[in-house]
Each structure stands twice: as C-alpha cells, then as structure tokens.
Amino acid sequence: METTAARARGITKSFGDVVALDSVDLDIPGGQVHGLVGPNGAGKTTLLGLLLGLSIADEGTLEIMGTPVSRVLGVPDGVAGFVDGPGLYPSLTARQNLAALAALRGYASSRASEVDEALEQVGLTDVADDRLRGFSLGMRQRLGLAAALLTKPRLLVLDEPANGLDPAGKRHVHRVLSNLAAQGVAVVISSHRMDDLAALCGEVTILATGRVVFTGPVAKLAAESGDLDYRLVTSDPAAARRIASATTGLEVVLSAGALRDDSAVVVRGSVATMDALVAQVVGAGIAVRELGPVVPPLEAAFLALTGADDSPAEEKSEQKDAS
Numbered sequence: 001m002e003t004t005a006a007r008a009r010g011i012t013k014s015f016g017d018v019v020a021l022d023s024v025d026l027d028i029p030g031g032q033v034h035g036l037v038g039p040n041g042a043g044k045t046t047l048l049g050l051l052l053g054l055s056i057a058d059e060g061t062l063e064i065m066g067t068p069v070s071r072v073l074g075v076p077d078g079v080a081g082f083v084d085g086p087g088l089y090p091s092l093t094a095r096q097n098l099a100a101l102a103a104l105r106g107y108a109s110s111r112a113s114e115v116d117e118a119l120e121q122v123g124l125t126d127v128a129d130d131r132l133r134g135f136s137l138g139m140r141q142r143l144g145l146a147a148a149l150l151t152k153p154r155l156l157v158l159d160e161p162a163n164g165l166d167p168a169g170k171r172h173v174h175r176v177l178s179n180l181a182a183q184g185v186a187v188v189i190s191s192h193r194m195d196d197l198a199a200l201c202g203e204v205t206i207l208a209t210g211r212v213v214f215t216g217p218v219a220k221l222a223a224e225s226g227d228l229d230y231r232l233v234t235s236d237p238a239a240a241r242r243i244a245s246a247t248t249g250l251e252v253v254l255s256a257g258a259l260r261d262d263s264a265v266v267v268r269g270s271v272a273t274m275d276a277l278v279a280q281v282v283g284a285g286i287a288v289r290e291l292g293p294v295v296p297p298l299e300a301a302f303l304a305l306t307g308a309d310d311s312p313a314e315e316k317s318e319q320k321d322a323s
C-alpha cells in the first residue's frame with residue numbers, strides 16, 4: 001500500500017530578505033525516487049534541510065510519515081540523509097566512521113555485520129579500512145549514503161548524491177536507490193541533471209525562485225516541453241530543407257550549431273509535424289538517416305518552466321517562402 005512519506009503545505013522559508021521557499025506544496029510518496037531540480041538558488045537545499053529537520057519553516061505545515069514535524073530542530077523519526085555533503089571524520093577509516101556515527105546517533109546498529117552490509121551496499125568493502133582523508137569526493141558520497149542506510153530510513157533525503165561519482169559509481173548508487181524504493185522507502189534526491197533524474201525518478205518537482213513550477217510524473221513533464229527543435233539528417237539536406245520550409249506548422253531553425261553542420265537541418269514543431277515531414281521526405285526519394293530532438297524533452301521542459309533558456313541570440317527562423 002502506498003503511503004505518503006512527506007507532505008508539505010504552504011511551506012515558506014526566508015533568510016532575511018531572501019525568500020528561499022514560497023508557499024511550497026509537496027507530496028512525497030513511499031516506494032519511489034522523487035527528484036528535485038531547479039536552477040542555482042531555487043531552494044532545493046533549503047527544502048531538503050527542512051525534511052531532515054536541519055531548519056524549521058517560517059510558515060506552513062510539514063508532515064513526515066503522517067506526523068507533524070515539531071518546531072524543534074532534529075532529524076524526524078525514520079528520516080536519514082545529508083545536504084551539503086555528508087559529515088564524516090577524515091582521520092577515521094570508512095568502517096570506523098560508520099561505527100562512530102552509529103554510536104553517536106544512538107541507534108542499535110553498531111553491530112559489525114550491519115556496518116559491513118552498508119559498506120557492501122555502496123561498494124566500499126575493499127576500502128573499508130582505509131582512512132577517509134584519502135577518499136575521493138565520490139567515495140565520500142558513497143560513505144555518506146552508507147551512513148544513512150545504517151539507520152534503515154523510511155525517507156532518505158540526499159542532496160546531489162551523484163556528485164563526484166564516475167559513470168560506474170553513479171550506476172551503482174542509482175541501483176542502490178532504486179532497490180530501496182522497491183522496498184517501499186521514499187527517496188528524495190536533488191540534482192542538476194535532468195538525464196540522471198529521468199533515469200531514476202518516477203516523479204520530479206521543479207523549483208524556481210522558491211516556488212514549485214511542476215510536480216508530478218516524469219512522463220507528464222515531457223509533455224510540458226511544447227514544440228521542440230529536431231535535428232534531421234538526410235541523404236539530400238538541401239531538398240529536405242526545401243520540403244521542411246514548405247511544411248505547414250513547422251519552422252526551419254537556423255542556429256549556430258545547425259549552420260556549422262550543413263548535412264543537417266534543424267526544424268521546430270510537434271511530433272505530428274515531424275511525422276508528416278518524414279513521410280514527405282521519404283516520399284520524395286530522400287533517405288532519413290537521423291531525426292532526434294536537439295535538446296532532450298525533459299531538459300526542454302525544465303528550461304521552459306524555469307525560464308532558464310539561454311539559446312543563442314542569433315538563432316532565428318527562416319520564412320516559409322525562403323526556398
């Protein structure tokens with residue numbers, strides 16, 4: 001049965017004159033990885049900090065596992081994670097760090113087998129007895145995740161957990177998080193990478209200047225992107241360009257990138273217009289070698305919703321009669 005791990009209503013948090021969160025409503029269900037994205041300064045870390053009990057909202061209500069969060073600082077029951085990097089001891093080994101954290105937090109998992117299991121889960125068994133000061137950023141991130149796993153959380157909150165991880169490390173951590181979600185844990189992660197979130201998350205929330213501009217399934221977000229720019233590579237680019245220019249509902253886009261690559265034409269329109277264009281191009285005896293969005297749909301939706309689109313100013317459209 002799906003439970004709501006966190007429920008926020010009207011959450012507002014300011015730092016002096018800066019409104020970091022502005023009437024934020026959010027539902028985090030159990031059994032899913034929920035992604036939090038937004039431009040720099042959007043309020044992601046502030047929101048994660050509230051979930052972790054590191055700060056208290058000025059206004060609004062926050063419930064964790066159905067229980068209202070108290071007005072006192074402290075990690076709510078069942079919650080684990082970190083923001084701004086995990087707090088670890090550089091002079092201790094990975095294993096000693098976990099044992100020390102377990103003892104410090106007073107949970108009953110100082111048993112060596114549980115520490116070993118957490119290290120194994122994040123792929124740090126081979127370096128369990130190495131001192132942390134020699135660890136890379138990615139290894140520290142993994143150890144931070146292991147520390148959170150020791151508490152067997154029902155809500156796991158991680159600020160950019162893939163930060164510093166190489167591609168294999170990222171896949172490993174993604175697998176760990178997906179497995180936790182499959183066991184019913186609610187996982188909330190922030191990231192600047194839409195592609196990472198798309199690969200991992202069932203739902204995402206997009207923040208922009210402290211406000212929620214989208215929250216819901218990743219698949220629904222893609223639909224928010226509107227008309228996209230597609231790069232079309234054919235056996236006869238000049239003829240394809242002429243056909244595209246004459247196609248109703250479609251714009252031929254001249255961008256710096258498109259002009260450098262004269263084997264391609266960049267066109268803007270809906271999926272239906274792309275279907276029509278391909279049919280016409282193929283009907284004219286021209287081979288279609290490649291057709292795909294210049295910017296992936298999720299990233300395009302993110303840029304559109306956050307107003308962060310910084311397409312080059314020289315980008316312009318050809319007139320329909322340009323052929």
Ligand SMILES: Nc1ncnc2c1ncn2[C@@H]1O[C@H](COP(=O)(O)OP(=O)(O)OP(=O)(O)O)[C@@H](O)[C@H]1O
Pocket residue numbers: 015018019020038039040041042043044045046047
């Ligand atoms: N302790 C603080 N004191 C003063 N201002 C703060 C504090 N924490 C956050 N802010 C401000 O609140 C706003 C939101 O910051 P926050 O760190 O939550 O954003 P973010 O989305 O995590 O950004 P980034 O992607 O850059 O990490 C920013 O304008 C930031 O400067």
